[in-house]
Structure formats: structure tokens, C-alpha cells
Amino acid sequence: MHYLKLTDKRALTDWSEYKENLLKMTTIDESENEQERLVRITRLEADPEAWFMYYFPNYCYAEPADFHKRATRRIIKNDVWYEVRAWSRELAKSSRAMMEIMYLALIGKVKNVVLVSHSYDQAEKLLKPFKLNFELNRRIINDYGIQQKMGEWESGLFFTKIGCSFAAIGAGQSPRGFKNEEIRPDVLLIDDIDTDEETRNQKRIDNKFKWIEEALIFSMSVSKSKRILFLGNIIGKETCIVKASKKADYFEIINIRDKNGQSVWEKNTEEQIDWLLSKVSYAAGQKEFFNNPITEGSVFKDITWGKVPPLSSLKFAVAYGDPSPSNKENKSGSYKCVFLIGEENGIYYIYNGFLEHTGNAVFVRWYWDLQLYANQKTQIYNYIENNSLQDPFYEQVFIPLFEAEGNKNGLRLYATPDERKKPDKFTRIEGNLEPLNRLGKLVFNAAERNNPHMMRLEEQFKAVEPGLGAPADGPDAVEGGIWIIQNKLHQVKKEDFSMGPRGNSNSKNRY
DSSP: OOOOOOOHHHHHHHHHHHHHHHHHOOOOOOTTTTTHHHHHHHHHHHHHHHHHHHHHHTTTSSSSHHHHHHHHHHHHOSSSEEEEEOOTTSSSSHHHHHHHHHHHHHTOOEEEEEESSSSSHHHHHHHHHHHHHHHHHHHHHHHOOOOEEEEEEEESSEEEEOOOOOEETTTOOOTOOBBTBBBOOOOOOOOEEOOGGGGHHHHHHHHEEEHIIIIGGGGGGGOOOEEEEEEEESSEEESSHHHHHHHHEEEOOOOOOOOTBBBBSTOOOOOHHHHHTSSOOHHHHHHHHSSSOOOTSSSOOEEEEEEOGGGSSSEEEEEEEEESOOOOOTTTSSEEEEEEEEEETTEEEEEEEEESSSSHHHHHHHHHHHHHHHSSSOOOEEEOOOOTHHHIIIIIIIIHHHHHHHHHHOOOOOEEEEEOOOOOHHHHHHHHHHHHHHHTTEEEGGGGTTOOHHHHHHHHHHHOOTTTOOOOOOHHHHHHHHHHHHHHHHHHHHHHHOOOOOOOOOOGGGG
């Protein structure tokens, strides 16, 4: 007796639900006469967005975004076209492509569609919604006729009665011979071609892309119409989709949030995005939602969490803040942060801190929060980064905010601006902090391990890499605080040395 695996049972259940929902959603108006039907079809075919809404109501439950509409106009308008869409997860890239290609097939503009993925099984899975809609979508059947062609209706290769063929192939399989009568493939839909495993082996990526260029693309006709549509996320630095982007007629990156940190599509609310991002690492979120692959631990491979000495045992501590130039809770921009750092016996301890997207008033309040945390157990020097971009902000914005916060709670604090001319951020972070971290001389407070701000700091450290494709505001502030501590300790040593063995300022008297 054959038993289905649990995953197979789940797949069968999913497809059964899909079929049931498809039949339920695609009801037809049986009172419509033939003339009304033809008028309606003509009207819908002239408006692809209306066509999608009518024939695919189960997919079009949210109003399409402008980038969806622009993409559809491009692929329909151009008979010879190569487009790469690096769209985030949850932006309906596969669903939109399916609707576009079925539209082109049903109006007779394409005849031979080849869907390609990283494996045959995945390609067959991605082709299945096409097949089921041709089989069961009552609106398509009512307006374009029964499409199922007996004897030529397999899951990975089928021919519709309107004269269009659909085939699934996996990367590396031979596409030669995929002809629909005399017609070579005129649509190559390349979807989900890159895998996480292959991104760790550049030779495998190179070989796969060579197959795409030499075998797959050359299966198309030179003289006839042809469309290549490449879909996926950028999950590695030099993946197939990245290589394809350099060849495409049109390349587009759409992240789940825009440059202002807002959701690009109303289907995905800010709260929903935040919830999902909170459940994964920073690097995972950047890869899947922001087309920004990060090699975790390429500079800071491990982070040391340990017990910190009592603040009362320190000579002093430094609260160092990086204000970032924005006053908005902009989730795509820089982070604001303040961290409390101390030193004992050559080891630097990060006691506590704050790191998130927020406004200037909250950022300033963090200094008071750290003062309360320290509870007067040691002297705290407050510093704020103040480079050439931030200089007007310090005078015009931050001093008044510090005064307002002091008036409110009765304790006056000010932050000294750090105006040093800093070297390149990555070079500075790597050069000054990596050796400390590698030698176990940079320690995160284990008592704050579940603190989301400290967790973000760890993630930002692990995401540091050449080029700084990810925010590094936290590590940058830690470097600033340690630099201040080192300079203060160096100054103390200089003063001790100059005083001589008995407090005599003439050091020559020591000998």
C-alpha cells in the first residue's frame, strides 16, 4: 500500500481548496445573451486590468499598485521584449505574470509558453495554476470555450484548443524541440530560478546562466515575436537574476517598502510587514523583502554576550548617539541610536542602548533613559555624532530639544558634539572594532540579550560587510563611543605620566 507523505497530503488539500475556490469565484451571468457577451469580451480585452479583475477575481482581491499596471502595459505592448522583475515577496509577481500570459494567449498574441524554474518539479508547480484556470475557470470557459485538449493535457505539457502550448522545464533540461507546430517558444517565463544553496557556489550560478543564454534563449525564433520575463528576488550578489538584469530591455527592483519606508501595495499593511520582519533576522528580511542579500558574519562572525562589571567599578562610561538626519519613523532610512559603553581592563562593554527608526524627541529622551539606567553609579559622558551633514541640526534642533527635555523632568543633560573627521564608515568599523570583537574584548551585556534594541545591534554587527549594503548605525555609534573612551583614557595616562611619581609636574624628577 502506498502512503502519501505529509507534504503531499498538504499539497493535495491546497489544490483541492484552490479548485473549489476557483469554481466558487468564477460565476457567470447565465441570463446574458450572445450579443451582450461579445460586447463585454471586447470591452474587457481593451482594458487588461478590467480583464484581470473579471477572469481572476480570486487573485485580484486588492487594487493593483501602479507598478503592477506599468509592468503589464510593457509586456503587452512589446512583441519583442526582455524584462527582469526583481520584486519582493508578497508583491504577486508570479500571479501577475500568469494573468498577463493567459491574457496574451487567449487573445491570440502568444502560441508557445515555456515556464522555467530551478527544478522541473518547481516549474510544474508554477504551471499548475495556468492549467487549472484553463480547466475550471468558468468565466474563461464561457467566453473562450473549453480549453482542455484530450490526449495533450499533462501537468507539465499541455496544448489548449485556442492553439497555445504550455511547457514546464527545470534548469539544465534541454528546451530544444519545444515547438507548437512550426512555432518556437515565444514566451520564456523564468521564475524562481535562483536557490539559496547555489548562491554559495558561484560556479553553479555561472553554469546555470550559461545554460539560460546558450540553450534556453536560443530556443526562440530570431525573426518572430518573443518575450522573456524573468521573475525573482535578488538573493545573492551575482545570481542569475542579477546577470539577467544586465541584459534586459527593462529591469525593475520593487521592494516591499518604498524609499520613504511605506508599503508599496495596499494589500500589505505596515503592521503586517513589521510583524513578519520581527520574526526573522535582519539579513533574512533584507534578502526577501528588500532585494539586499547580506552575508551574515562576513566581518563579525560571532558576537560575545557576557556578564558586565558593575557600573560603579568604572572610571566613567560614555553614552554615544547617532541621530541620523531624518525626523521621521522612516523604516527604509537610517536608524537613530544611543548606546552606553564602558571599559575595564582593556575590555569594552556595551551595557544598554536604543536602536530604531524614530523621531528626534525620542532620540534625545534616550539619554535620560540611560542616565536613569546608570542610576548615578558612575560618571556618564554624553556624546552625539555631529558631522558636516548634522551640524545645523545640533545647533538648531538638538540643543533646544535637550533643553526642553531637561525642563520637563528637572534634570539637565547635554551631549557634546563629536566633530572629528571620520574615515570611511566600513573601514573605521572593521579596523577599530573587528580586532576587539575577535579577541573577545567587545562584550554585549548578557542581561540585555532579549532587549530588542540590543538584538538589532547584534544583527547590524553581523550584517557589516564591505560596501555596507545594510544599515550600520549601531556599530558606527559603538565605534564612536569606544573612540571617545580610548581618547579619554589616553589623556588620563598622559596626565599621570607628566605629574611624575610624587605629583611633580617635571617628569625628569622621576629618575
